[in-house]
Amino acid sequence: MTRTIGRRSLCAAGAILTLILLSQQARADDAAVKIDNFTFIPETITVKPGTVVKWTNEDDIPHSIVGVGGKIHSKAFDTNETFSFTFSEPGTYSYYCGLHPHMKGKIIVAP
């Protein structure tokens, strides 16, 4: 036996769904990568277009962010300093540290 879903339930469900969608939108605005022990953590992240990715250097040595293909080339930033970049266009952005090129990471930008 089925009952049609009441209007109140529908509204509640709709409200919850909207809240979930809205909070996901808010998380898309910024993303964090930390640099620790010559490693980008997390190594790969997926973000929405328009996200500002912020790298924080927790090592005792400066690092820099260089995008494969040349679109990103930060200054060297030292211990506890940060570098931010806004990823507007969808795509996969591989990058590495300009001083220590064996350090690699990836930002996937998808709607």
Place this chain on the structure above:
Amino acid sequence: MTQNTHDRRTVLECMVWAGTGVLWTIAGGVPQSSLLGIGEANAQAATGFNFLQISDSHIGFKQAANPNPLVTLQEAIGKVGTLTAKPAFMIHTGDISHLSKAAEFDDAEKVISGAKLDVHYVPGEHDIVDEGRGADYMQRFGKKLQARGTGWYSFDHAGVHFVGLVNVADLKAGGMGALGAEQLAWLADDLKGKSNSTPLVIFAHIPLWTVNADWGWGTDDAMQALALVKRFGSVTVLNGHIHQIMQKVEGAVTFHTARSTAFPQPAPGTAPSPGPMKVPDDQLRSVLGTTSIAVRQGTQPLAIIDSTLA
């Protein structure tokens, strides 16, 4: 020991310099006599000369491993005056500064000038992070060294040919150090007229052999450079970057890395990453130092003597 296929004449030519055995002593404090009994006093032979290598001064670094690298650089330079075998000049194998800032270069140069020696620099990766990605280094050092490209050049001293190479520029993702095609072409041309018995000293920041690939301690296209020097009877490769002494001998080629004057780094595989290593304060000077290289013509081998600050 050698796998050369030289004919007898070439072998005899190369034996003039006899770069087949390298002496070095690694000890805290005063350099010790070598295995062949050639002490520092004997090193003042009639012919030949000494030169000094310093490396990785990192002026501008201020973390726990050494909050004041200018002080330890000053101590290293202070010791130069006490050497019985006076160096003819100095080479600096890079990471002069920590962040390529003008004040850092200024401070480093001022202290180093206290040695009153000509200094032949090559840049480390920390020296080319200015806005112009090495333009400041070239303006300050490259020009007066008459360097090309990102800072490579050569010079001669008492019959020895010195080549300064740059393996820290335009590095590629996932790679180690790199010399690049333009520099390798220049090197081939630079060596063209030199006879096989000309002793070569090659210096560059990152080791020209793979000390540890995971940590980027090597140079991707070094084999091409080493192929160019294979015919020479005595080749000495001096590097920095790893802030510790590593060495190997391969045929007529001797590789040696110097300590830093700023801070030590861990031995490969002994730490999660190659960052600055903090040691107890009273031990710092025993892991920092400089290197003196004695070049002698004749049957005595090249002597590489490392000294610590304390």
